[in-house]
Amino acid sequence: MKKIASLLFVSILGGALTLGAYKVFIEKPQTVVQSEDLQPTMIPTNYPISTNAPINGVSDLDFTAAAEKTVNAVVHVKNTKITSGSNSIFDLFYGNSGRGRTQIGTGSGVIISQDGYIVTNNHVIDGSTEIQVKLNNNKVYDAKLVGADPNTDIALLKIEAEDPLTYIAFGDSDTTKIGEWVLAVGNPFNLTSTVTAGIISAKARDLNEADGKNQAFIQTDAAVNPGNSGGALVNTRGELVGINTAITSQTGSYVGYSFAVPSNIAKKVVEDILEFGNVQKGLLGIYQANLYSEFAEQNGLREIEGVYIGGIVEDSGAEDAGLKEGDVIKRLDNLKIKKFSDLAGYIEAKRPNDVVEVTFERNGKTLTREVTLKKNQRMTIQELGLEVKNPSTKERKVFKKQKGVIITRSVSPYMSNYDLEGKLLVEINGEEVITIEDVRAILQNADPRENTVVVIIDENGERERLIFR
Known part of the structure; x- marks a missing residue:
């Protein structure tokens, strides 16, 4: 029995010594890692960020107030026009006895005053014989056309309502x-x-x-x-x-x-x-350079930000202020000008005698001039592809005081082949032309289905008759 106990003791002692030697001399130390959720570093800012909304703030937008404020000031516009022409195949054989065909057109309008002035598009009411306006409360009124401007496609109507109307104020x-x-x-x-x-x-x-x-x-x-x-x-x-x-x-x-x-x-x-009673147009007095011409390509004008002046209109505010061909307009008042439509849109909202501060570049220098806009003496005749202007006293002497308007340039490639610049347009469709307003009135009343006949005179008094189909 003592022999067995001694053997067991020796075995335990030997195992302990062996394990101790292994721990000390053989086993490598291990690193214990404790798992923990770490928070990201917070960087303070000088503005608050909501944790409940997207950073772009779209969810904060509320259109309901704007909709409620405007929906009752927008009206339904119905125009009625009587057009000539056959209504059926029988009219082609037996005639329509003077009967016209009724056409109905619809659009929208915006009440801009309590007393019933309404803005709409010219093309909504163009050629109408009767105009009706229906409000959001379904009340219907006959409307009178006060005036229109086809160039901007704006028309002004007037209705007589019993009570003050909800209207929308103009913004900038x-x-x-x-x-x-x-x-x-x-x-x-x-x-x-x-x-x-x-x-x-x-x-x-x-x-x-x-x-x-x-x-x-x-x-x-x-x-x-x-x-x-x-x-x-x-x-x-x-x-x-x-x-x-x-x-x-x-x-x-x-x-x-x-x-x-x-x-x-x-x-x-x-x-x-x-x-x-009509639109007063202020004229800056410049021509834009053709950015697709060979000259423009050679001089890299397509890459210009601004309006490159290709020419100056005679007796214009630009000429009086000293602007020159080759100047590049960069700013009008506080408006940055990137392209010609920026300039045209800004000037469209101005009148004759308004003063505009023009900032432009010339030979690497930035200059500023005040330009007084003048009354527009020019008109583009889209139907003919020509630009005309009221003649100066000097030009009237050249044509021996003959009445008419001067053709300044062709605005279509087709008409540029006829060498009409500098000639006097004296007649359209048999009606005498004295000013550009006569041109506008004659063409507005012309039947688009008929040919347009113009009479032109050169400096020698020779007359030329042109027919536009």
Whole structure:
């Protein structure tokens, strides 16, 4: 028994010595890792960040106040026009006995005063024999056309209501910014009181630079469809910043972009119609250089930010202020000028005798001049592809005091082949022409289905008759 106990003791002692030697001389030390959730380092800022909303603040936007403020001031406009022509195949054989065909057009309008003045698009009411306006409360009124400007596509209507009307105040479209939220309010597809939202996608957008109209639209992605024309584009404060006018689409319906006449231009047209009966256009007096000509390509003009002056109009404010061909306009007052439509849109909202501060570059130097805008003595005749102007006293002497307007240049490549510059246009469709206002009136009343016949005289008194189909 003692022998067994001694053997067990020796075995335990040997195992302990072996384990101790292993721990001391063979086993490597191990690191123990304790798991713990660590918080990221906090960097303090000098502005608060809400943990309940996206950083862009979109969820904080509330359009309800702007919608409630404007929806009752946007109206449904219905125009009726009587057109000539056959109504059926029997009329082709037996005649229509003088009967006309009634056409109904619809659009939108914006009440801009308590006493019933309404802004809409010229194309909404153009050629109408009767205009009716329906308010958001379904009251219907006959409307009178006060005046219109086809160039800006703005028209002014007037209704006589029993009570003061809800109206929208004009905002400053020059201060709107790309990315700013806006609402389009109108009557698409005869669906009254429709509000859509979007952002301003671009400013001073010219859809057709070749037409000579110098458009400067506000571009937005707020949904605008047929029937929205003449409706309101408002900011989130409910201020009128544009009159919805056009869309670009291959289908005729909204595909992502719509365009509005800036409120500053619309307001100026309205004020001119009320005060003068027509639109007063101030003239800066420059020609833009053709940025696609060989000269422009050789001089790298396509890369210029601003408006490169290709020529100065005689007896204009620009000439009086000392602007020259080759100057690059960079700013008008506080507005940065990147392209010609920026300049055209700003000047469109000005009148004769307004003073504009023009900042421009010349030979690497930045200069500033005050330019007094003059009354526009020129007119682009889109139907003929020509620009004309009222002749100066000197030019009248050249033509021996013959009445007419001077052809200054061709605005279409086709007409540039006829060498008409400097000649006197004296007659259109058998009617005498004395001023550019006569040209405008004659063409506005002309039948678009008929040929336009003009008579031109050169310095030697030789007459030339041209027919435009």
